[in-house]
Amino acid sequence: MLTLLLSLLIIVGIYAYWSYVQYKTGWHLLKKIPGPFVYWIFGNVPQIGLRPEEHMKQIRRWAHDYDYGLVRVYGGAQPYLMITNPKTTEQVLSSTDFIYKYDPYKFFYPWLGQGLLTANGKHWVNHRKMITPSFHFAILQDFLKIMNETTDRFVELLSGFAAKMEMFDFQEVVTRSTIDVICEAAMGTPVNAIQGPTSPIVPAIADICDVMRQRIFSALNRFDFFFVWTSGYHKQQKALAILRKEFSQIIDKRREMLKTLNQNKLKLDVDGKRPKMAFLDNLLTAEVDGKPLTFQDIFEEVSTFMFEGHDTTASAIGFAIYCLSRHPEVQRRAFQEQFAIFGKDLKRNPTFQEVSDMKYLELIIKETLRLFPSVPFIVRTLLQQTEIGGFQIPAGTSLGFCIIAMGTNPQHFPTPFEFKPERFENRNSTNPYDYIPFSAGPRNCIGQKFAMMELKVTLSKIIRHFNILPAVDGLSKGIHNPADRGDKIDNPYDARLGFFLTLKSVNGLYIRLRPRAY
Template identity: 40%
Template sequence: MLVLLAVIAVSVSLAVLIYQRFANALYYAGKMGGPKAYPLIGNADRFRGKLPEGFLLELQNMIAEWGKCFRVWIGTNLIVFVTDAQKVEILLSSQKMLDKSIQYDFLRPWLGDGLLTSTGRKWHSRRKIITPTFHFKILEQFVEIFDQQSTIFVKQLASKASSGETFDIFPKVTLCALDVICESAMGTKVNAQVNSESEYVRAVKEMAAIVLQRSYNILARLDLTFKFTKYRKMQDHALKVLHDYTDSVIRTRRQELSKANQNDDKENALGIRRKVAFLDMLLQTTANGQPLTDLEIREEVDTFMFEGHDTTTSAISYLMDILAKHPDIQQKVYEEICVVFGEDLSKPATLSMLNDLKYLDLVIKETLRLYPSVPMYGRKMLENHEIDGVVFPAGADVLVVPFFMGRDPDYFDNPLEFRPERFAQETSADKANPYRYVPFSAGPRNCIGQKFAVAEIKSLVSKTVRYYELLPPEHEQPHTFISELVLRPERGIPLRIKRRV
């Protein structure tokens, strides 16, 4: 009887707490603008049949109607969309509002509690451990991988240059990025560019689609009903592919390191220093005096694979599209590359050379303004927070949308005009809020791999432009976008290429 009473008391307490939390969210949400919500479903009907292709268009319509800060309900979950730079600055720079939004929970089956999804002490500990792995001396070793895979990439394009046909560059960049990240993260070669039927690539795409559905599809969103949807079976299959591969590589590499003397292992028979993969550094890292477990290592390797694969693919593909459509900008990029690399097309890139590509750096920034690889990211409110006069209630997911911030005429004059020089004009005295441009996020949880990503982009694009002139497709069409975990072109990135020499 006492046990029953205790269970009832706990259940009542939880029910009261949930009711109070929902009532609190309902009260403050009522003070925000947003579309009319209906019982049980909220505003889920606004997205029905529009995922993933029509999501950004629907969001654009809502921003036009409700402004730079508004709320929607997906079932009983409150989501606040923010494109106000002042509010974004307070949110992202906060040392308290660090927990990721519920959308990131849908990545946990794949990434576990890696750096992207972890919170609190665990996040602080992982961030401290992983930050040194992106030191410039280690980045120089990754640049060797960028250059080698870029060389394979330009060879794979040779037939397209000979035929002059229009082709989609996006899947080819995807395979190159996968080769780069696999070798950088795990020290293994999957040879995706040569063997394009990669099960790993398909598994990544499946997980991206599932996360989007779980974000805005009520049945897929709830754990209780998710197991009865088709997405659960898709997820199980994708996770087996992703985790089996990573686990296998970790086991093999741990055995190799245990057999070899550490110093001897770093050099081959010719005395050439072996490149150290991200995985190798994790295997030799300790936390609180203890080595990381295989599961902890898998979480971080999978996170690195996820964050460093699709994101760079998106950025590189849109950048090549821009160069094809803006021959004057492409010519400036090419002339700068010639100055830095000289006449030898096969000359390997170094980190110093890539850093000297200053104009290309401006082109990358301008590309990410219009086509941010991650079109939105979010935070979870653990308690009520007043941000710039608006109370964001406990339990709310706050989503920052850099895709629309970069296209906002309040932040950038003639925002749809591609003008790299706009970033050269920025100085420390610039009064514009720097948080209007946040493709890599900002603050304590900014993208730890930003320098890695930019170096990879520069390496592949500079190598491609050295060999080929990028040309627009024979029949151009305006871009339409798919907003999944990263920004994707609905119809690919069609272009043509012509060999320069």
């Protein structure tokens, strides 16, 4: 017992000394930047709170309180520079000098390794170049077929809720559709999340995402020394073992299938014509520096595509439906656009051109992502001391871009807490970096066209089939200003925002559906 106590005291002492060194290293520079009071060792963690809802609310309040300028914040001993100013955002994100990622992306390494989201340096450059053709115009049309088939099954699932006319948590069910789409697009293999029996891949992904989120916001589990002794570590290892086993079997089957095809036809020609292929097939036929990818390379890139592609899209669809349920006039106009394209034909799937023609639906998506960006924060890490926004910032500082606060900056979006899709019609922005739901610059979201297409297809079918209603009658518009202490949520159905790797409502997104009468 005495040995254990002594060991703990030594660990605490080492951490305290390390924290002191961290503070002393950059404090003489960072103290010049406005920011909240910093507690030694704990940084600003006491103000941020322990719950996801508290994290989100406090960070957005800081953005407002410091007039959407630079804000200095500490997560323990780790310094963060919170950025919401478009000019400073452009300075960093548009440059190839600031593309390094480390914290909090290091917690994704056990699963995503050196996939496109987490990779750096030459590895990232080579893989970005290799993967870009996977989102070619012609291949997106192949993915459209998968999206149409999957959303048809999703509408069947929703019809069961509509028949009961009871409220349900749309946030909980929409992930079944997006994970079906992303798995079939990524690997050419259905996982049956909507209808079942479900592939072991689905719960394994849910488990490992849960562990990653917990590590980011845990004071102790951020350190590998502590984490390996927790139940979360064993949960992560079990999920990884399942994913490796399942992916290995799928990769072997796809590799054998590709051997039966004419290899010359697998190369994208000048017209973009090729056989229908999954993302995995492109990786199996790709080369980097004249060498094929290893199993680990393929595993990491497919995992990255699935991780980035299912939860982010589910978040966007969920909040779009939530907003439509609270804004019937917007929903009415959205339906009119769909009726003009499809008439009363509920069975016809949209073509690639018709998806492109859904202009008002695109405005709804843009406005949803302004208020509820799927990824509310992105981070870069400085490798050397640099001047940013007029201040010298020390090496090792994490640059955090608060996308959710940018979208509600009244200097760029008048009446920011009102849902007005029309604001994006012919919008003239003084700086394109004031709205970056898909990030921006060299490390922007490579799959944003894929995501926008899936959003349109899914929302189109839901709007055509159902009237989307709030959980109960008489609710507010459901959008609140966290900086206004008087703007309190007074019912259990308004979204309480929290950061769970992606943006979610901690109390769900409850709605009702009613079959639409034609």
